[in-house]
Amino acid sequence: MRLTSFKGRLLFALITLIVLVLVGLGIIIGELVKSYYLNALHSRIEKEMNIVINQTEREPSFNELRSELFDELSDVLETRITILNEDTDIVYDSGQAVSDVNHDLMLDEIDQSLPGPSNGIVRFPADTDDTSFYYISNVQTGSESGYVVLAAAFDNLENVYRQIWLILAITLGAALGMIIYIGARITNQYTKPIESATEVAIQLAKGNYKARTFEDRADETGMLSNAINILARNLQEMVSEQSVQQDRLKTLIENMGSGLIMIDKQGYIVLVNRPFLNFFHSDLEDVLNESYVSVFKNKQVNALAEEVFLTEQRVRKQILIEEAFPQKHLEVYGAPIIGERSAWQGIVLVFHDISELKKLEQMRKDFVANVSHEVKTPITSIKGFTETLLDGAMNDKGALESFLQIIAKESDRLQMLIQDLLELSRVEQQGFKLNLGQVDIVETLNDVAVMLEQKADQKNASIQLDLETPLVIEGDADRLKQVFINLLTNALTYSYAGQDIVVKSKKLKNKIQLQFIDQGIGMEKEELSRIFERFYRVDKARSRNSGGTGLGLAIVKHIIEVHNGEIAVESEPEKGTVFTITLPIKVNK
Numbered sequence: 001m002r003l004t005s006f007k008g009r010l011l012f013a014l015i016t017l018i019v020l021v022l023v024g025l026g027i028i029i030g031e032l033v034k035s036y037y038l039n040a041l042h043s044r045i046e047k048e049m050n051i052v053i054n055q056t057e058r059e060p061s062f063n064e065l066r067s068e069l070f071d072e073l074s075d076v077l078e079t080r081i082t083i084l085n086e087d088t089d090i091v092y093d094s095g096q097a098v099s100d101v102n103h104d105l106m107l108d109e110i111d112q113s114l115p116g117p118s119n120g121i122v123r124f125p126a127d128t129d130d131t132s133f134y135y136i137s138n139v140q141t142g143s144e145s146g147y148v149v150l151a152a153a154f155d156n157l158e159n160v161y162r163q164i165w166l167i168l169a170i171t172l173g174a175a176l177g178m179i180i181y182i183g184a185r186i187t188n189q190y191t192k193p194i195e196s197a198t199e200v201a202i203q204l205a206k207g208n209y210k211a212r213t214f215e216d217r218a219d220e221t222g223m224l225s226n227a228i229n230i231l232a233r234n235l236q237e238m239v240s241e242q243s244v245q246q247d248r249l250k251t252l253i254e255n256m257g258s259g260l261i262m263i264d265k266q267g268y269i270v271l272v273n274r275p276f277l278n279f280f281h282s283d284l285e286d287v288l289n290e291s292y293v294s295v296f297k298n299k300q301v302n303a304l305a306e307e308v309f310l311t312e313q314r315v316r317k318q319i320l321i322e323e324a325f326p327q328k329h330l331e332v333y334g335a336p337i338i339g340e341r342s343a344w345q346g347i348v349l350v351f352h353d354i355s356e357l358k359k360l361e362q363m364r365k366d367f368v369a370n371v372s373h374e375v376k377t378p379i380t381s382i383k384g385f386t387e388t389l390l391d392g393a394m395n396d397k398g399a400l401e402s403f404l405q406i407i408a409k410e411s412d413r414l415q416m417l418i419q420d421l422l423e424l425s426r427v428e429q430q431g432f433k434l435n436l437g438q439v440d441i442v443e444t445l446n447d448v449a450v451m452l453e454q455k456a457d458q459k460n461a462s463i464q465l466d467l468e469t470p471l472v473i474e475g476d477a478d479r480l481k482q483v484f485i486n487l488l489t490n491a492l493t494y495s496y497a498g499q500d501i502v503v504k505s506k507k508l509k510n511k512i513q514l515q516f517i518d519q520g521i522g523m524e525k526e527e528l529s530r531i532f533e534r535f536y537r538v539d540k541a542r543s544r545n546s547g548g549t550g551l552g553l554a555i556v557k558h559i560i561e562v563h564n565g566e567i568a569v570e571s572e573p574e575k576g577t578v579f580t581i582t583l584p585i586k587v588n589k
């Protein structure tokens, strides 16, 4: 691994350096010891030479040398002693220590360069190995002069050298071992924090921002560990911050309510949110990373995207998605994404669902059309009869009276219509406030029943109140009265003669329930969901004849809703209808 190789390299360099130094040191020490040893040997031999010269000088002449004495000396000194006369003839030779062949060679050499008395001791090697030497000196015996030659063989020199080297090798080897051991420990100490820091750095690079290293040292490596840990902490914070941001952005995109889609500059979809997928009933995997041309089945959407790509301008368009059920009106907003330094990165499309708005717009149009239509009929009739009267019909007393009655009836209708419209707009007004108080439902219903007695009598019917007492809730007395009048009037209007109407009550927890039951003409199931719409009448002709405007139930529904109540209807043609209203005892609970 990289780390061990770092440590290895460090150790290797250190060891090589130390080995080189130790070997160099060894060679120098070896040579020093060697030359010191050799010098010691030479000076010993030279001292011996002096002994031999002294001895020789004590002899009377070269021919009368006491050879046994010199034999003894040669033995003690372990050197070969040779004495030559002036003519370099051998007068004595102990014949030991140095081989004869070399000895003869040496004699030849003396012949060539005889040392004079002033030369002292002349030394030269006897062989190429430097293991034997000749020491030659001038000597006087009586009046004769001659030469003393000592030959010493340092046969054990090799052994001595080997020992020197062995000792050196052992000491230096031991030193090397110790240095390696200590060096390894020291490098370990320094490389361990670096290894750990490196390991953490690798983990960080891999994205594991939880990795931490030890901070147990106060030196540079400690600072490194500390810095790495700070880096890791900062990275972790940054990443968690980033993931929080990303989560927020994701939540925002997913929950923005509008569809969103991002297309890169190559035309591939890189981002899409759930509302978009819902609008187009598609799955994420069919959309993401696909070309937008293949994803947008709708030609208009495709064209819009193309337009943004071509013009690099913002585009806003309303589009009808017919494939969707129910049909959807979308407002599509397309914009180019221009990044930093005006780099073109693609486009973004936002889809707002404006179906509800469209529906409201349609309702408003319908409303205006309905109102005009409702107003037109009585006005036309009034205008027609007035013109007829003015044209001379007013002279006919019978016609005059009947026409005026029609005009009065139509004016009533108009008045009623306008009153209802005013009422509705007042109730629907934002910020409409109820005039809250304690309302005795039993009392109110009794009042309404009395008010409608005449109308009931005309139908030969009666209103029966089957109520629990007491029945008091919080509410707006006048508005609730209006609700009861509307519901009971409807029940009377849409019943046949002789069919009684019943109002029942039920107390629930925190609520009361009232049911308005008739056995009249009833309604088809399909109608029920629409009767609370403004101007909606089940059978237009019949209802208009009854003088209705189709606003009554719309007003009722509104009043119930501002009381936080609910209204429901059940009906069966020719069997009857039941309107059920539920009102809370306290409005704001």
Ligand SMILES: Nc1ncnc2c1ncn2[C@@H]1O[C@H](COP(=O)(O)OP(=O)(O)OP(=O)(O)O)[C@@H](O)[C@H]1O
Binding pocket: 420, 486, 490, 491, 494, 518, 520, 521, 522, 523, 531, 536, 537, 538, 539, 543, 547, 548, 549, 550, 551, 552, 553, 554, 576, 577
């Ligand atoms: N009890 C009922 N039985 C049968 N049909 C009913 C009953 N109540 C309402 N309807 C139907 O619902 C329609 C809407 O009722 P709504 O009270 O809103 O209008 P309206 O009675 O025609 O006019 P007005 O605004 O004068 O009340 C009526 O035209 C009628 O066809």
Ligand SMILES: [Mg+2]
Binding pocket: 486, 489, 490, 548, 552, 553
């Ligand atoms: Mg009505």
